[in-house]
Amino acid sequence: MEAAEEGIRNGQQGSADVSGVGGKSADPGFAAGSGACPGAEAVIDQSNAPAGISFCQQYAEPTTPVLTVGLIRNAFAELKLPAGELVIQPPDGLTLVNFDTNFYTTSTRPIARTVTLLGRRVTLEATPSTFHWSFGDGERLSTSDPGAPYPSLRVTHNYLRKDTYRPSLGTTYTGRYRVDGGPWHQIPGTVTINGTGQALRAIEAEPRLASY
Incomplete structure (x- = not known):
């Protein structure tokens, strides 16, 4: 996580394995800044999240029914x-x-x-x-x-x-x-x-x- 904070301070973007954060088994992505989760829900339990980082739970777009x-x-x-x-x-x-x-x-x-x-x-x-x-x-x-x-x-x-x-x-x-x-x-x-x-x-x- 220290490496992730360092990357954000240097203006870099990336992804990190956060499966152990907050005791959750989910693997959401993360983004910096407020409003960083457009079209997705922020993970509620962010007690262990570094300041300025939002953890986003992504959802797949609904598929259009196909005429078969x-x-x-x-x-x-x-x-x-x-x-x-x-x-x-x-x-x-x-x-x-x-x-x-x-x-x-x-x-x-x-x-x-x-x-x-x-x-x-x-x-x-x-x-x-x-x-x-x-x-x-x-x-x-x-x-x-x-x-x-x-x-x-x-x-x-x-x-x-x-x-x-x-x-x-x-x-x-x-x-x-x-x-x-x-x-x-x-x-x-x-x-x-x-x-x-x-x-x-x-x-x-x-x-x-x-x-x-």
Whole structure:
């Protein structure tokens, strides 16, 4: 400490190990003169401090929250996305056994939502990429094809026995995002939304003699 006092008297600045001063275990820095601790708190116990020296307890500046891809991915996963509209042909909840029942969806367009994260304007875009067809009889099929209306039979299923089934559609979305109108970036991972089943009754056709 005598060396520190000598340095101050000679107009020099420096640092010193003061871990034993006043019985404290802290290691604050020191500065000379009154008001020498701007933006910091002076150590209260200065009973052993030489005259003209203030011991300052420094504090780190608070960090600014960073908008991460993880936060954006969580926001994407929490979007209220539709499962997709399931269309079945023949219509009216009725089909035939051993018949090509047609399935398709019209829910194929990207869906955009804008959210605010940490004060930033983030645009999220979800695009249907995979369609999961559950036919209600234990058979399932996943395609990138959304199917199409009759007569373009691209996603079909044959029911082998008469019964009432509940086919359903699930949709997997891929996503991208941009911040404050900037460039688009891909969102890691996907989100899958499963829909509820529709009642569909499969019946056997009865042959009828019309004329002879």
